[in-house]
Amino acid sequence: MHIGDLHLTYxxxxxxxxxxxxLAGVYSFVKQGLKTAALIVLVLAALAxxxxxxxx
Numbered sequence: 001m002h003i004g005d006l007h008l009t010y011x012x013x014x015x016x017x018x019x020x021x022x023l024a025g026v027y028s029f030v031k032q033g034l035k036t037a038a039l040i041v042l043v044l045a046a047l048a049x050x051x052x053x054x055x056x
Contacts (some may be wrong), residue, residue: 015051019046022041022048023045025045026041026045043053
């Protein structure tokens with residue numbers, strides 16, 4: 001699927017979904033006061049979203 005100049009595939013959409021799911025986990029960990037776990041999950045979410053943008 002093309003949106004503007006961006007070509008989206010199932011892989012892109014799946015990685016974006018994983019990133020959003022992990023961001024929800026970051027919010028949950030922050031509410032519980034687990035800042036180290038939130039930081040680790042935030043890094044994983046950033047990697048998933050970056051992978052979604054870089055998927056060719």
